[in-house]
Amino acid sequence: MSEAADYSVLSAEFTSSYEPPDIESNYKGTMVVICIDPRVNSFVSSVLPYAVIARNAGGRAKAALRDIVVSQEIAVRDVAVVHHTDCGMCHFSSDSLRQKIKQDNPGDEVVAKSVEEIDFDHIEDLEGSVRSDVEYLKAHPLVKKDTKVTGWVYDIKAGKITRVD
Numbered sequence: 014m015s016e017a018a019d020y021s022v023l024s025a026e027f028t029s030s031y032e033p034p035d036i037e038s039n040y041k042g043t044m045v046v047i048c049i050d051p052r053v054n055s056f057v058s059s060v061l062p063y064a065v066i067a068r069n070a071g072g073r074a075k076a077a078l079r080d081i082v083v084s085q086e087i088a089v090r091d092v093a094v095v096h097h098t099d100c101g102m103c104h105f106s107s108d109s110l111r112q113k114i115k116q117d118n119p120g121d122e123v124v125a126k127s128v129e130e131i132d133f134d135h136i137e138d139l140e141g142s143v144r145s146d147v148e149y150l151k152a153h154p155l156v157k158k159d160t161k162v163t164g165w166v167y168d169i170k171a172g173k174i175t176r177v178d
């Protein structure tokens with residue numbers, strides 16, 4: 014196993030020029046649900062420096078629900094669901110991922126049972142997944158009714174975001 018990076022050394026240059034964020038002036042009550050893929054990092058930090066960000070594999074709404082409910086208590090009323098092109102969650106199915114994990118752990122019943130309990134919520138159709146996540150949030154009883162929910166696709170190659178719902 015590789016050794017963990019020493020983040021205190023890696024962040025020294027960042028710390029030397031650091032300015033604390035002015036959240037009071039810039040907070041707009043916006044939240045973005047987006048993938049964990051590192052290719053979206055620069056978009057998030059450049060375009061959304063003061064948004065509340067919920068990240069999970071695929072940027073799926075169900076996995077972000079807990080974060081959305083908590084964020085509504087700090088006045089989030091604008092939630093953008095962003096899925097991106099070439100997302101890893103488009104490249105396998107939940108069943109195929111379960112099978113792979115079981116094959117990697119042959120005969121391990123605890124692993125087999127645990128992996129069956131996870132809904133990986135893979136993506137078959139990028140715009141369709143955005144629309145279904147927007148519908149899910151708009152219909153969810155724990156999402157406040159005055160919340161604006163929008164859906165977007167972020168193009169990794171072009172660095173461009175397009176509204177789909």
Ligand SMILES: [Zn+2]
Nearest residue numbers: 048050100101
């Ligand atoms: Zn992704």
